[in-house]
Amino acid sequence: MSRIMIVKQKLHEDTRPTLYRGLKYWGKKPHNVWRRLIEDNTQPKDVVYDPFAGSALTFFESLKAGRVPVIADINPLTLFLVDVYSKSFDLQKIKVLADKITTKIRQTGFYKKNYTCECPHCHKLVEIYNYRWHNGTPDEFSYKCPHCQKTYTIRNTIPYTQSSDSKKWKPSFDLRELSIVTPALINKIGGSNITDLWTDRNLALLCAIFDHIRKIKDEEKDALMFGFMQILHLTTKMCALRGNGANRPLSTSWGRPAFLGLSSFMEQNPVIQFERAIYGNAGVIQCLESRYKYLPPYTYSTDIKDLHKVDGIVLLRDCKAIKTGFHANLVITDPPYGSIIQYGELSLVWNVWLNQYDPKYTMSLKQEIIVNRKKSHEQYVNDMVKVWNNCQNLLEQDANVIVTYNSNSKEDWQALQQILRRTDLYVKEQRIQKNKRSSEANVSCKKGIGITDYYFVLGTKNVDYKGF
Ligand SMILES: C[S@@+](CC[C@H](N)C(=O)[O-])C[C@H]1O[C@@H](n2cnc3c(N)ncnc32)[C@H](O)[C@@H]1O
Numbered sequence: 001m002s003r004i005m006i007v008k009q010k011l012h013e014d015t016r017p018t019l020y021r022g023l024k025y026w027g028k029k030p031h032n033v034w035r036r037l038i039e040d041n042t043q044p045k046d047v048v049y050d051p052f053a054g055s056a057l058t059f060f061e062s063l064k065a066g067r068v069p070v071i072a073d074i075n076p077l078t079l080f081l082v083d084v085y086s087k088s089f090d091l092q093k094i095k096v097l098a099d100k101i102t103t104k105i106r107q108t109g110f111y112k113k114n115y116t117c118e119c120p121h122c123h124k125l126v127e128i129y130n131y132r133w134h135n136g137t138p139d140e141f142s143y144k145c146p147h148c149q150k151t152y153t154i155r156n157t158i159p160y161t162q163s164s165d166s167k168k169w170k171p172s173f174d175l176r177e178l179s180i181v182t183p184a185l186i187n188k189i190g191g192s193n194i195t196d197l198w199t200d201r202n203l204a205l206l207c208a209i210f211d212h213i214r215k216i217k218d219e220e221k222d223a224l225m226f227g228f229m230q231i232l233h234l235t236t237k238m239c240a241l242r243g244n245g246a247n248r249p250l251s252t253s254w255g256r257p258a259f260l261g262l263s264s265f266m267e268q269n270p271v272i273q274f275e276r277a278i279y280g281n282a283g284v285i286q287c288l289e290s291r292y293k294y295l296p297p298y299t300y301s302t303d304i305k306d307l308h309k310v311d312g313i314v315l316l317r318d319c320k321a322i323k324t325g326f327h328a329n330l331v332i333t334d335p336p337y338g339s340i341i342q343y344g345e346l347s348l349v350w351n352v353w354l355n356q357y358d359p360k361y362t363m364s365l366k367q368e369i370i371v372n373r374k375k376s377h378e379q380y381v382n383d384m385v386k387v388w389n390n391c392q393n394l395l396e397q398d399a400n401v402i403v404t405y406n407s408n409s410k411e412d413w414q415a416l417q418q419i420l421r422r423t424d425l426y427v428k429e430q431r432i433q434k435n436k437r438s439s440e441a442n443v444s445c446k447k448g449i450g451i452t453d454y455y456f457v458l459g460t461k462n463v464d465y466k467g468f
């Protein structure tokens with residue numbers, strides 16, 4: 001008898017544990033639904049394989065369910081997250097090290113010139129939280145005055161001081177190599193280097209924080225890097241201003257999955273953001289506390305040969321090339337949906353830094369399975385057929401593939417049909433799962449279609465094909 005019995009009743013998404021909020025990634029799936037699917041389709045100690053692991057949900061939920069995860073992704077963010085959560089850090093030490101960094105930077109003349117001013121109300125020195133840029137000028141800024149105990153937004157321009165420190169390492173990547181970058185974007189952000197996504201002063205402060213983190217000798221260094229990763233996108237020029245109704249003058253974020261060239265944006269203070277990333281809501285401390293509570297301690301390896309020696313495997317590899325080396329009892333995955341989100345290109349905001357932090361975190365955009373200006377639907381179909389064939393070879397007989405999918409584009413759905421036709425897989429069950437948060441399809445579509453994902457359970461035709 002087939003082991004699969006997908007749960008028929010509607011599953012509701014629970015509140016996401018904080019550990020899943022540590023890194024920004026698009027298309028995070030509902031953790032409790034994922035675990036339920038894993039539990040219902042496998043036995044304890046079974047191997048669960050996810051070839052497109054993203055933010056490593058399958059890894060963590062399989063561990064929680066007492067299964068053995070094998071996950072793959074070409075994006076090093078996946079490996080980084082699994083690595084950070086595998087360590088038992090001294091939380092107190094993280095705080096001490098973070099405070100040392102912020103104190104040192106606050107003492108620099110560069111920081112004082114750029115991110116402090118005199119409060120016009122009490123005439124004391126205060127720290128600026130952010131600048132609001134309109135048409136190329138930072139003509140407004142906000143701060144919280146600890147003396148007046150109020151938040152103020154001031155309409156004024158503070159002289160912009162350039163950094164004179166050119167010794168520190170800076171990332172570099174030519175954005176024109178990317179499929180999502182247009183000449184209009186380059187024009188808008190004022191250059192074609194990835195560094196042009198940040199203002200000069202924010203880039204200088206980020207480089208300073210990064211430099212301090214890299215010099216740390218303690219293991220807690222990785223936890224600080226985790227915090228640093230959390231602030232990279234929040235300190236770019238891609239953070240849109242909230243409407244006046246939002247009444248949140250001190251924060252914003254990078255909303256849409258695209259590189260944005262905005263005339264008006266919020267430039268957020270990297271030092272304050274870093275502090276929030278350590279101490280704040282869903283910051284490093286809260287994420288680690290959530291992780292220690294939610295998951296057992298685990299060991300992992302990046303070598304499949306260690307499968308029987310560790311609790312889970314993470315492969316920073318192209319899943320087209322993963323054909324042998326283990327047997328899986330279930331494949332559960334959320335593959336790229338055609339052209340919807342350009343994961344690899346967008347992730348450069350983090351990965352250009354992560355790769356410098358440790359060269360083992362490298363990514364080859366060439367291997368990404370995706371549809372974009374450089375990669376056709378035809379190639380996407382060919383690549384996916386390879387992956388599904390690999391999965392079928394890796395699967396124990398009678399085991400299933402559970403795959404999510406959604407798109408607003410007809411071509412993407414046609415691609416899925418072609419993939420199914422060209423493999424030995426057939427659709428056994430399908431259902432719609434409502435997401436609490438937006439799915440990829442929704443995120444990329446302003447009209448708000450697609451707050452759902454389709455879940456397909458695929459069986460293998462040569463085992464018990466009854467037609468579809
Ligand atoms: C839809 S996302 C997965 C999102 C995931 N559900 C999550 O919770 O974060 C698809 C993933 O496939 C990865 N990917 C694309 N091509 C790949 C390849 N050739 N090998 C392995 N992973 C690949 C991307 O890096 C991306 O993380």
Ligand SMILES: [Zn+2]
Pocket residue numbers: 119120121122123124145146147148149
């Ligand atoms: Zn004041």
